[in-house]
Amino acid sequence: MVRLAEKSMTELQRDVLLYINCNDSNASLHTYSWYVRELSKKMGIPESTAKWTLNGLRECMLIESGTAAMRGVPLRLTYPGLLVAEEISKNCKRISKDLRVKPRLTRPIPTNSIMDER
Secondary structure (H helix, E strand, O other), X not given: OHHXXXXXXXXXXXXXXXXXXXXXXXXXXXXXXXXXXXXXXHHOOOHHHHHHHHHHHHHOOXXXXXXXXXXXXXXXXOHHHHHHHHHHHHHOOOOOOOOOOOOOOOOOOOOOHHHHHX
């Protein structure tokens, strides 16, 4: 199961799963919407991308969270999600110390050509 999840997940889904695993505690009461805002801010991705990523993890039953009908339920890893996150973190040698807080830019930031000419 772990191998299947590792092969079918995108890099962003892996990063999000590991982020949740590293920031999750038994006392954590962070909701789905809190994680959407947090992931958007920390990873430099749009909130819609964070939602798609979390929805994909929820569909794979790697996370549990509230729904529109059941608001306020904390987001947490399921047991399979915990197993997958632990296996990925063991196998992932390139993970930085400050876990996945790198910005994800799809294109280079343009420079102001007027300022460059001066």
